[in-house]
Amino acid sequence: MKNNLFLSLLLFLIGVNLSFAQGSTEYTGGMKVKLNEDGTKYFRIISWAQFWAQYNNNETLNAFGNEESDLNFSIRRARILMYAQLTNRFLILTHFGLNSQNAANMHPVGKSESSQLFFHDVWGEYALNKNHSIGGGLHYWNGISRLNNQSTLNMLTLDNNRQSWATIGLSDQFARHMGIYLKGKFGKLQYRVSVNEAINDGLDAENIPTQNNATYSGRNILGGKNAGKNFAGYFDYNFLDQESNFLPYKVGSYIGGKKVFNVGAGFFYHPNGSTILDESENFEGQDVAIFSIDAFYDAPIGTKGAAITAYAVYQNNDYGDNFTFGQTYESGSMLYGHVGYVIPGTSELLKIQPYLSYTNRSINAIDDDTNRFGIGGNLYFSGHHSKLSLEYSNQQYGNLDAVDIFTLQAMIYL
Template structure:
């Protein structure tokens, strides 16, 4: 904790070095600039102290707590309006790069294409665009396709990216889509060709009584998302959805979305037969981001998610996990999808989730305190709640181009005694992030 405080003071002391205006890396392709090609660069450095889950080991040693430094996201975007109606977009980079990244393999194998798509605008304005390629465009929620350089909280609610690194490439899928804005409505429909679970770099779980992604068969995935915009329209350049406009727009939206894929998961029934399950998720949500009379701004969100992966599906996940092992066994831990050590907790499962966040941008435009709550009930955890809370503070050196974020997270842990799952101690994580975005 002392190290984090010293780093926070140091970063604030040098903030003036980054307070100058930055010109966008934008190149005109015609005299008016309506045709252009642009590059952006983003880096998010995390410094973190974490209370470990029971039994956690790091390089073979027990670790009740950890301290780590990592690159949460390092990205390059290349995009542009090539003609009046054609748009090109690429994103390249890496994620979750810390000392435990690929600890049993080659740490140098990290960057990859996140997005590579082309889009054609059929209508005179934004009423209808069609596109295709590798894209994060999604039908479930705004947080399923977040603009990570503009989010209010230090990190996104990852559970909303429901199949991340299972049957997609870090939430991206090979897709064709239609999207547009008609009056106050913003819509998108996506047809995706998901990756097989066998290509995600991990050994798929064995067929068992709980559902997991099937290694047999292949079906396309359908997604749809619809927003009603009461006041200003949201940005429509890329499929990504802005986290906060920092009071520059008056946004009040309601939205609904869904994802469906037939026979995506399987399990073994009590009689030994193999049963296939459709994956069906849906969500309803509301988003507000608007200036206030005192020159501050409010940012707020609430969403309800109904997630159905089949019988008792549950997956643990720890963002940029600082550990790499556990002394626990199948007899005293929940086995299946994802490691239970380090900072992991049940993040994905068949059940229900309510996610909410609120942030208040002070009139100085420099500070934004925020709070988030993820309230989940997953079938496999026998009625216990999986509630995670975050409190944080953003310090905007130059808007989202240069900012510091300090985040405190409180998460659950669980104990397994025979067939009974019990709530364990609640554990904490303190993270300092330095974001630079050009």
């Protein structure tokens, strides 16, 4: 009996392929378990975690009027992703985890909402042919821009540009919609389009619109028949090396592993997604329309390990008249860009990548701008599998005082 158990375990381990490639950027790491000899039937498990130590000068007080700590620790992300194929026609993916857990939202016995694991993605896919697939479920095949489809395990900057996840919590569940999608490519042109359900109880659903200010509450107020569906798409042309679109998650930095230059454009459209009061104090729907154009460049420079990563996007956001929510989402426009440089001469097991980022947003509701500047760097011990990131950011929102934040992140990706 013991010998049979040992033999079964040995055969299982022989069938497992652990892939920890230096500089791995796409979802090729983790543990791949082969279900047949040639590996065409398999499942792969990937896990990653990001831990933050963050200092900011934004003074806050607790309920008793005492000042809160300026230095705080948190788990920014803890995720597990698994996908499987039994034939090259079918794919199923599940992705679950938690986000932004800290001392303020933890629970004594782990029962609060912030302590709970939840599904980020659950979708199945069928390949129509070699280049085109259709799928459905809770998915991340988003529109608008590259950053609205950003992977969270290989970003250049410490975190994604927040406003690029332009519908998170407003019409979706944590940047995922429930719906159907079509994705594929025509030569060097890749595409993804989707038709989705809008969430009923979004972040802004409980706020009441006025005659001058819209709220993102269309489905909640007008009902699913009038405001239940939204439409999204993103298209990018790959001029140089071809990126994978096997999974939806866009790479943030290849740290010299590819030579990529892409130009893209995308949209998000939600008919009657927002509401406003007309002159008779009746609810009136307003369409939510977001579109962007962007460009991404990532390439090695010379022969000593140097590499550059650069990205720029223009995004126009129309959430309805004078819409604003939490200094995060506003009707207006946005310019964002970042650039990073891998310093040459470091070893294969140690790479240093300083970077800069800048955001300018126009805000219709306050007739003013907000600006954010970030400077930081990544220290790679084994590509994106193990890295430290340090960033300083300064944000000025309208005429409010600027907020300075220092963040140190440690990340492990297996």
